[in-house]
Amino acid sequence: MVTTWLVVGVSFAYLGLLFAIAFYGDKRAEMGGSLAANPYIYTLSIAVFCTSWTFYGSVGLAAQSGLDFLPIYLGPTLVFILWSFIWIKIIRICKVNRITSIADFISARYGKSTALGGLVAIIAVLGTMPYISLQLKSIATSFTLLLNYPSVAPGLEAGGPFAFDTTLVVALALAVFAILFGTRHIDPSEHHDGMVAAIAFESVVKLCAFLAVGLFVTYGIHNGFTDLFEKAAAIPELSQNLVVGGEGGYGRWITMILLSMAAIICLPRQFHITVVENVDESHMRKAVWLFPLYLLVINIFVLPIALSGKMLFSGGQADADMFVLTLPIVHDQMALALFAFIGGLSAATSMVIVAAIALSTMVCNNLVMPLLIHRGRVHVREGGDVSRLLLIIRRTSILLIMLLGYGYFRIASESYSLVTIGLVSFAAAAQFAPAIIGGIFWTGAARRGAMVGLALGFLAWCYTLLLPSFAQSGWLPISFIEQGPWEIGLLKPYALFGLEGFDQLSHALFWSMLLNIGSYVIISLLTHQSPLERIQGTLFVDVFKHTEGRTGSHYWEGTVTVADLEELVSRFVGSARAQKAFEEFARRNDTVFKRGQVADSGLMNYAEKLLAGAIGSATARVMIGSIVKGEIVGIDEVYRIIDETSQAIEYSKKLEQKSIELEDTTRQLQRANDRLKELDALKDDFLSTISHELRTPLTSIRAFSEILSDNPNVPDEERHHFLSVIAKDSERLTRLIDQILDLAKMEAGRMQWTVEDVDPAIVVRDTMTLMDGLLQDKNVDLILDLPENLPMVRVDRDKFMQVLINLVSNAVKFCGQPEGRIAVTLAVVETGLQVTVQDNGKGVPAANRDRIFDKFHRSPGESNKAPHGTGLGLAICRQIITFFGGRIWVEEGDLGGAAFSFSIPVSRNEMAA
Amino acid sequence: MKRTGRKKEWSITLFCFGLLAFFPPILELFDRPLLVGGFPLSYLFLFGVWAIIILAVAISAKKRRGMVIPDQDGVTAGPDRSGES
Numbered sequence A: 001m002v003t004t005w006l007v008v009g010v011s012f013a014y015l016g017l018l019f020a021i022a023f024y025g026d027k028r029a030e031m032g033g034s035l036a037a038n039p040y041i042y043t044l045s046i047a048v049f050c051t052s053w054t055f056y057g058s059v060g061l062a063a064q065s066g067l068d069f070l071p072i073y074l075g076p077t078l079v080f081i082l083w084s085f086i087w088i089k090i091i092r093i094c095k096v097n098r099i100t101s102i103a104d105f106i107s108a109r110y111g112k113s114t115a116l117g118g119l120v121a122i123i124a125v126l127g128t129m130p131y132i133s134l135q136l137k138s139i140a141t142s143f144t145l146l147l148n149y150p151s152v153a154p155g156l157e158a159g160g161p162f163a164f165d166t167t168l169v170v171a172l173a174l175a176v177f178a179i180l181f182g183t184r185h186i187d188p189s190e191h192h193d194g195m196v197a198a199i200a201f202e203s204v205v206k207l208c209a210f211l212a213v214g215l216f217v218t219y220g221i222h223n224g225f226t227d228l229f230e231k232a233a234a235i236p237e238l239s240q241n242l243v244v245g246g247e248g249g250y251g252r253w254i255t256m257i258l259l260s261m262a263a264i265i266c267l268p269r270q271f272h273i274t275v276v277e278n279v280d281e282s283h284m285r286k287a288v289w290l291f292p293l294y295l296l297v298i299n300i301f302v303l304p305i306a307l308s309g310k311m312l313f314s315g316g317q318a319d320a321d322m323f324v325l326t327l328p329i330v331h332d333q334m335a336l337a338l339f340a341f342i343g344g345l346s347a348a349t350s351m352v353i354v355a356a357i358a359l360s361t362m363v364c365n366n367l368v369m370p371l372l373i374h375r376g377r378v379h380v381r382e383g384g385d386v387s388r389l390l391l392i393i394r395r396t397s398i399l400l401i402m403l404l405g406y407g408y409f410r411i412a413s414e415s416y417s418l419v420t421i422g423l424v425s426f427a428a429a430a431q432f433a434p435a436i437i438g439g440i441f442w443t444g445a446a447r448r449g450a451m452v453g454l455a456l457g458f459l460a461w462c463y464t465l466l467l468p469s470f471a472q473s474g475w476l477p478i479s480f481i482e483q484g485p486w487e488i489g490l491l492k493p494y495a496l497f498g499l500e501g502f503d504q505l506s507h508a509l510f511w512s513m514l515l516n517i518g519s520y521v522i523i524s525l526l527t528h529q530s531p532l533e534r535i536q537g538t539l540f541v542d543v544f545k546h547t548e549g550r551t552g553s554h555y556w557e558g559t560v561t562v563a564d565l566e567e568l569v570s571r572f573v574g575s576a577r578a579q580k581a582f583e584e585f586a587r588r589n590d591t592v593f594k595r596g597q598v599a600d601s602g603l604m605n606y607a608e609k610l611l612a613g614a615i616g617s618a619t620a621r622v623m624i625g626s627i628v629k630g631e632i633v634g635i636d637e638v639y640r641i642i643d644e645t646s647q648a649i650e651y652s653k654k655l656e657q658k659s660i661e662l663e664d665t666t667r668q669l670q671r672a673n674d675r676l677k678e679l680d681a682l683k684d685d686f687l688s689t690i691s692h693e694l695r696t697p698l699t700s701i702r703a704f705s706e707i708l709s710d711n712p713n714v715p716d717e718e719r720h721h722f723l724s725v726i727a728k729d730s731e732r733l734t735r736l737i738d739q740i741l742d743l744a745k746m747e748a749g750r751m752q753w754t755v756e757d758v759d760p761a762i763v764v765r766d767t768m769t770l771m772d773g774l775l776q777d778k779n780v781d782l783i784l785d786l787p788e789n790l791p792m793v794r795v796d797r798d799k800f801m802q803v804l805i806n807l808v809s810n811a812v813k814f815c816g817q818p819e820g821r822i823a824v825t826l827a828v829v830e831t832g833l834q835v836t837v838q839d840n841g842k843g844v845p846a847a848n849r850d851r852i853f854d855k856f857h858r859s860p861g862e863s864n865k866a867p868h869g870t871g872l873g874l875a876i877c878r879q880i881i882t883f884f885g886g887r888i889w890v891e892e893g894d895l896g897g898a899a900f901s902f903s904i905p906v907s908r909n910e911m912a913a
Numbered sequence B: 001m002k003r004t005g006r007k008k009e010w011s012i013t014l015f016c017f018g019l020l021a022f023f024p025p026i027l028e029l030f031d032r033p034l035l036v037g038g039f040p041l042s043y044l045f046l047f048g049v050w051a052i053i054i055l056a057v058a059i060s061a062k063k064r065r066g067m068v069i070p071d072q073d074g075v076t077a078g079p080d081r082s083g084e085s
Helices: A004-030 A039-049 A052-069 A071-081 A087-097 A102-109 A114-148 A161-182 A193-221 A224-234 A236-242 A251-266 A268-276 A283-299 A302-312 A320-330 A334-375 A386-412 A418-441 A447-472 A504-526 A531-541 A543-548 A562-573 A575-588 A601-615 A617-627 A635-642 A644-710 A716-748 A760-778 A797-814 A873-883 A908-912 B005-022 B026-030 B041-061
Strands: A755-758 A780-785 A793-796 A820-829 A832-839 A887-892 A898-904
Touching: A004 A114, A004 A161, A004 A193, A004 A334, A039 A193, A039 A268, A039 A283, A039 A334, A052 A071, A052 A114, A052 A193, A052 A236, A052 A251, A052 A283, A052 A302, A052 A320, A052 A334, A052 A418, A052 B041, A071 A251, A071 A283, A071 B005, A071 B041, A087 A102, A087 A268, A087 A283, A087 A418, A087 A531, A087 A543, A102 A114, A102 A268, A102 A334, A102 A418, A102 A447, A102 A531, A102 A617, A114 A161, A114 A268, A114 A320, A114 A334, A114 A386, A114 A418, A114 A447, A114 A617, A161 A193, A161 A334, A161 A386, A193 A224, A193 A283, A193 A302, A193 A320, A193 A334, A224 A236, A224 A302, A236 A302, A251 A268, A251 A418, A251 A504, A268 A334, A283 B041, A302 A320, A320 A334, A334 A386, A334 A601, A334 A617, A386 A447, A386 A562, A386 A601, A418 A447, A418 A504, A418 A531, A447 A504, A531 A543, A562 A575, A562 A601, A562 A617, A575 A601, A601 A617, A644 A716, A716 A873, A755 A760, A755 A797, A760 A780, A760 A797, A760 A820, A760 A832, A793 A797, A797 A820, A797 A832, A797 A873, A797 A898, A873 A887, A873 A898, B005 B026, B005 B041, B026 B041
Parallel strands: A780 A820
Antiparallel strands: A755 A793, A820 A832, A832 A898, A887 A898
């Protein structure tokens, strides 16, 4: 017999030890030596999966139906095989987006929807309620049993006056523990080092306690496994306990594997410990096999203890759920029994603490805060420290959650075994699975789909599992189960729509999952996602792609100053932390923020994530949105951001276009450059030629004038000759300079023109009269073809005459010797009046015909011969004709030599006439 | 991602192996009320397969050269760097 005070004393000493460990863990973390940053501590904390259900309930189930207790541990093992697909992805998503709970995860995934987050929080709280009550029940039962055995056994009255007090006291003590270490301050990262350390310690305690009882039963009471199993096999009614299938078939087995696979991901406390409290992704590498190993080890002795208990209490006079405790007591091992009790206590407390913290975060961030903000109770723009308010909400919700669990324990837990109660919770948590798993692999999953799926699945769960549990405890009439509500047989909660032949759990899971997954998929396919949903969907599904390169989502646009942002954040996480976080951000980005400076999108995203850690991502978005002046980016722009592919295509098209333009420009540039080079060469030629042209007459003038001045006695005849040469060369020089000046004037556009209507026939005749002397001198025949009635042309008379003189004198120079012939022809053509001057010389080679109009152009063959003219005549002709709006060219003529032609437009008056 | 594709395929294969072994009809083959070496056959089978899976996962999760899980900088408690561009 153990005294009450001993048990109570040991229990509270144990809780005290937990406080001490958690306190030490928090202190260590503050000094930078985090205990939780260790893969083994991490693994042990994940073992919070093993609760009283495992510690007491598994044995009870094994005693009832053999190996049926195992699926709950095989499912998680299967999920952990796929760790790199599921866990790493979820952890990465949560770290990148600062997600701190399942509600936050689902709400963030589906477009940061506040409503969805609230729904998830409600489901999580109601779904966890039976689970917490299971823990409280096991503590109460084991406490009573330890004190009163055998007087109370087998008919355990969990509702005895003392048990009542104990359970409530335990519930309150656990609430205090959770409040102290789960809500000491608002930490944006939601890491609770001390709590994690305490949970890991509890995992060690429960494992040791269970193994101690198992070893005692197997080797103390019996002679090892073989002996125990052989004894059991000899008893016909125990043969059921050695197999899986048995009477019930495999339906329940399969259901439980599937259910536990969903539960290991979706239970709020598992999500919290595995994902939120994860410090380093690489810790997962150890946990991924150590955690299943922990499960395997803690389950080895379940069957032996159950068989041993069944053999001892063959009349069924003991509660199979408590075999772990009763077997040592019966064999008078009170110390072991006390140890087993502490093990059970540790299993229960760890679950309750983590669940309470995880749920309070959800209730606060996704339920209460959005409501307060919506109702206008929390004014973002006004000052005031909201972080205190957050803490109060969380602490209150922990207390309420604990009381809710206690309430369910008082109402509904008495008539159920531990495992049955736990499975109700599993089925509720499993409702999150489609939204979570679909959310990280299917970009197209839409908010409405998740919303309707969750709601319908949850309703089905309520109807087929939760309400019947109330009915069986007498809170609803039992006819609700047996005849259905209002005696409608089709609505019987355990045989909905006449579906019979399943066990209750499989039945509930079938209907809830059918509705949940069905509406999730179909509504997702039917609805259009909002831009934000699409962004979030891509961020979640392609999280590795996004985190490899740049991170985050830069879609805030608008203006808010750094000071405003910091003030907002500090009101939720405390000013010291906010200041530290902002300084950290500035340091990382190598910048200094001025308070009045407009925050860039990077800082805004950072602030949003800091807030998301404290109040949930949906609310954080609203908060930031409320202080950002200007709009959240419009739909078009967001689409453009998401559609990186189309953007890239657009970009490459532009690039292509640019490159074509560039190529074109290059070609033009090259042409221009060639032309420039040519011109440069021409200019050099021009300068050298012009100096040569000027020097030749100058030299002869100087030479002759020197002779004349040095020799006064030069005979008159010679003197006359010399003077005439000087006069001729001076004339030539003058002509040359005149022409150069003319050309320069024309090129610069400064030439004075006197344009008027001129009769070309008169001009040609006048010119020919002028040229008559030259023609006579050279003995050249002129053929003049002047038709009647030539139209007037609008030209400068003198310049027109100059062109004719140039061309004719050229023709005279180059015409055949000794019988030179020249033909001047006028004709009216389509482009106006065409004048042709041809000779019977050797003509112009085709290659030179274009360049002959350039300044100082000489045909290659005649460069060494003395120049006949200035070399500027044809260039001047071209300038003049071009000015008149005409064209000049050279071709092979009828007389065998060159034929220079030009055409000039006819006067407009003439055309009108 | 720097993970090699084959490793993922192995883990899916292992997952399928687990599903096959833990579900009927394979499970039914070993689910008989027999004692093998003093242990129930079902018990031996389930714990045996379970142990094999854990061993295989342990081997596959071992960090090998050139098989790095994409590491995110600043994973630890400090603020993450998602704001950087």
